[in-house]
Amino acid sequence: MWRSLCVCSAILMSVVTAHAIHASTFVDKLPNSTRSATLIESLNDSVRYQNTENQNQLFPPASTLKLVTALAAKLELKESFRFKTRLTQHNNDFVIHFSGDPTLTNKDLKQLLSSIPKHQKIHNIWLDNTAFSGYDRAVGWPWDILGVCYSAPASAITLDNNCVQASIYTQKNGSTRVYVPEHQPIYVSTLAKSVSKTEQESTLCKLELTSSQENHYQLQGCLSQRKKPLPLKFAVQNPALYTQRITSGLINQLQLSISGEVKVGTPSTQGRTLAVHQSVSLDELLEAMLKKSDNLIADNLTKTLGAHFYHQPGSFDNGIEAIKQILFSRAGIDIEQTPLADGSGLSRNNRFSAQNMANVLRYIWQNDKQLGLIKLMPYSGQSGTLKYRKSMRKAPIKGQIIAKSGSLYGSHNMAGFGLDKDGRPTTLFIQFVTDYYPIKQSNKKKTVAPIIQFEKMFYQEVVKFSQAIPKT
Known part of the structure; x- marks a missing residue:
């Protein structure tokens, strides 16, 4: 047994030597101001094929942080977990008990x-x-x-x-008009001008959005002239007010007789459950x-983890602390000193190291039979947020990587697994790139962005190494 392990390690090291490309080869493609951390590591024996020397340096994780949130959720919440929204009756008052179900609909x-x-x-309906x-x-x-849907309030x-x-339409007289579906209890106005593309570029006049707590x-x-309307998606600024108005409309549709109001809160009397809606x-x-x-x-799962772990209303603060405690106590991953503000990665205050992300990925792989998380992640060039990623759409990268991407202003990240020829994970890899601010090209000539050049080279190495590892 020991001899076979030694032989495999020796073969692996020869593969590493034969195929290795120094990290500077990738980094040279990025602007000088950019910071980056990369890692490619064998899953079976932790041999490092490629890594920068800053594995413990902190980077904004962006949406790769969702891997951490997903792991904590799988460790803490039971397989039977579902968000539940209950309707209870308290004499002549009725209460809808919301649980933060992110999938709850008008229907x-x-x-x-x-x-x-x-x-x-x-x-009253509460x-x-x-x-x-x-x-x-x-x-x-x-x-x-804060006005766009990917930053909707949790x-x-x-x-x-x-x-x-x-949606917003440009008009021939230089003005714009907005269309809002009648069933949506929001108000949208426009002062935006309709201009030519040349005028928009020369005046640096962009379309801007302001919002208020009244939704x-x-x-x-400015909006450049267009034949078709521009679709818009707004984050609801005040979900309670929005839901109050939707509920009032539904009461009328259902022809229910109400003498009071739709209020936010809950009465002090005990009630009985009439109905329960469960999420997926x-x-x-x-x-x-x-x-x-x-x-x-x-983020709603993060708050739910805080509520579940500490037996109190969930918040960003107790949710983040719950994630840290769950990972340490259940997985042996210590991120106590890691600065985190949410579970989505949207906050610019979040920081994470490549080494800690590698620890998370390794635990996910080692316990894949119980967790089943890997199958839920996107495939390069095939599904989810990786389906149309320019650096992943073609061979040899397409379909050969399972990973979670993450991007914020100036940050382009990826964390996941390289696959062998049978589609099984054989490596884990991390890409943290931040402070990426390329110089804009003034000429019309099409050029490949530095980040795409960087990613293509790096992912090719991930695939090459993952498929060169001998089967054990």
Whole structure:
């Protein structure tokens, strides 16, 4: 046995020597200001094929942090876990107990309310938001993206992904107009000008969005002339107010008789359960979170972990602390001193090291039979956020990597596994790139972006090494 292990290690080291490319080869493709950390490591015996010397240096993880959140969720929550939204009756008051279900829809809410008999006299309908506490947005979320759906607030009262849709049209007289579907209780106005593309570029006039807690949105700046409308997706700024208005509309649709109001809170009297809506399974939630990089699922799961672990309303603070405690106690991964602010990676205050991410990936692989997380991740050039990634769309990289991407302003990250020819993980790899600010090319000539050149070379090495490792 010992002899066979030695032989395999010797063969592996010869493979490493034959194929190794120094990290500087990749880094040379990036602007001088860029910081990066890379690692390619054999899963079976931890031999490092390629690594930079800064494995413990902290980088913004962006959405690769969702791997950490997913692991904590699998370790702490049972396979039977589902977000549950309950309707209870308290004399003539009715309460909808929200749990932060990121998949709850208008249709689901209507189904719950339809459990109230039409002849029932209703005083008030309450929207219970006590499942979570604290801020709906984490410290470090960029202020300038709070109006778009990928930064929708992580709230206990969550409906329709806390996201609404609209569209903006350019008009011949130089103005714009906005269309909002009638069923969406929001108000959108536009002061944006319709201009030619040349005028927009020369004046540096961009389309800008401002929003308010009343779910009012205003567009201003410039939009280049277009034949078709530009689709818009707005993050609901006040989910409780939005859900109040949706609930009032549903009450009218269902012809329910209410003498009071739709209120946020919960009465003090004891009630009985009339109906329960359950979300999809934990695995389905995690698959959507990892493949679509869904921030709302990640952050509402983070708060739910805080609630579950500490037996109190969930928040970003106790959710992050719960993740750290769960990983240490259940997986032996110590990230106590790692600065984290959310579970999605959206906050610019998050930091993570390549070494800690490697520890997370190795644990996921070692316990794949119990966890089943690897199958939920995107495949290079084939699924999820990696399907159309320019550096992964062609052979030999397409279909040969399973990984989670992550990007923020100036950061381009990837963490995952390289596969052998039979599609089994044989390596783990990390790519943390930050402070990436390439010089804009003024000429019209098409050039390949430095980050794409970097990634293609790095991923080719991941694939090459992963498929060269001898089978044991």
